[in-house]
Amino acid sequence: MDYQPPWVTTPVTADLLRGALELERTAHGVLPHRLPAWARAQCDDEQLAMAEAQPSGVRLAFRTRATTVELDVLPTKTVYGERPQQPDGVYDLLVDGRLAGRATVEGGNVLTVDMTNGDRETRPGPVGTLRFTDLADGVKDVEIWLPHQEITELVALRTDAPVEAAPDRGRRVWLHHGSSISQGAAAESPSTTWPALAAALGGVELTNLGLGGGALLDPFTARVMRDTPADLISVKIGINLVNADLMRLRAFAPAVHGFLDTIRDGHPTAPLLVVSPLYCAIHEDTPGPSVPDSDSSGAGQAEGIRALGDPAESAFGKLTxxxxxxxxxxxxxxxxADDARLYYLDGRDLYGAADFAELPLPDQLHPDAAAHRRIGERFAGLAFAPDGPFAAEDA
Structure with missing residues (x-):
């Protein structure tokens, strides 16, 4: 007979989570959000609602002697039209900061999105269970990073020894906002998105407001950043404004100023790094919008994306x-000139034309796992360097 440990069940509360700005109580447990309810109420975009509820950068963090950990979750998997269902979301287990396990959960809800009209339908599914065993004995800090592109309700946490919230390690908090690339689209796992990799290399705690399709200079996002505790702040601006064809040049500059002004209202002296877009061949000189290009994909290949704009339109204010x-x-x-702690980083220093030639974007828009690693390493090397914008003050 298999040995059954004396389970300790611990409620999932805010003190056990990092990277979430709010917890919603659901019929099953709790749902982490990366935007608070007041901000969500100011935008009825279903894409944004889905992206902010996908817990990129959100992780359970606790200290325990447990050698076995179980986590019941209710994931929501997304299916786009007739495309195959995406692979199950990945959960990364870190013990004392090192990757110690990786798992997926079958089942869960299925959200079907009609690509022709945007209609959405959710089919309920069962709760699933993650199980990590044979952890080293002794007191250790455990983190379970939740899937970066899969809505995840947390139902129950069980261990074979008591747990307590992980102690504050005195690390600086880095608050980052960007697009689906910052959320981690096409990354291998939640702890290997480029911001997560950069945070680990920089020795900081990450709060990731990378929102797929949602880096649009929304005022409510700026106010969320204004109100969120942070020591270091970065905003990666550009690609969503082009591929959504959201605004023209006349509106862009004032919107950037307003976004930065709002952040500065809450963080007047924090290092604030503005990051421009990574290299993306289809939109370097061609405006948006961009649309799926099913003709560009072959067997086993990601569906491509193409730009619909006319390069000549940039002369009339269209953004590239x-x-x-x-x-x-x-x-x-x-x-x-008036803000000594404001910095700029050209996104091509993270991923440029030469990188595109070596590590092409599989769908012409999103970097793959290898490119995420390169971008994260380069960001850490530039931002956290002794002379970088995020350098430790005692460096």
Whole structure:
């Protein structure tokens, strides 16, 4: 007969979670959110609602002697039209900061999105259980990173020894906002998105507001950042404004100023790094919008994305990545005259044309796992360097 440990069940509460800004009580347990309810109420975009509820950067963090950990979860898997269901979301187990296990959960709800009209339908499914065994004996800090692109309700946490909230390690908190690339689209796992990798290398605690399709200079996002405790702040601006074809050049510069002004209202002296877009060939000089391009995919390949705009339209104010980089460099240089802790980073220093030639974007928009690692390492090398914008004050 298999040995059954004397289970200790611990309620999942806010003190056991990092990277979430709010917990919603559900019929099954709790649902982490990366935007608070007041912010969600100011936008009825279903894409944003889905992205902010996908817990990129959110992790359970506790200290325990347990050698076995079980976590009951109710995931929501997403199916887009006739495309195959995406692989099950990955959970990363870190013990004392090192990857010690990886698991997926079958079942759960299924959200079907009609790509032709945007209609959505959710089919309920069962709760699943993660099980990590044979953890080293002795007191240790355990983190379970939740899937970065799969809505995840936390139902129950069981261990074979008591747990307590992980202690504050005195690390600085890095608050980052960006697009689906920052959320981790196409990354291997939640602890290997480029922001998670950069945070680990920089020795900081990550709060990730990377929102797939949602880096649109929304005022409510700026207010959330204003109100969120942070020591270091970065905003990666550009790609969603182009591929959504959201605004023109006349609106862009004032919107950037307003976004930065709002963040500064709550963080007047924190290092604030503005990051322009990574290299993306389809939108360097061609405006949006961008749309799925099913003709570009072959067997076993990701469906591609193509730009619908006309390069000539940039002369009339349509945004391209080239235009956005020039404007962001100009805006940050002007503001830096009165804001000594405002910095600019050209996204091509993280992933440029040479990287695209070596590590192409599989769908023409999102970096793959290897590129995420390169971007994370380069960001850490630039931002957390002794002379970088996020350098430790005692460095």
């Amino acid at each position: 990545l080239t235009v956005i980089r020039a404007e962001l460099a100009r805006i940050t240089a002007a503001r830096a």
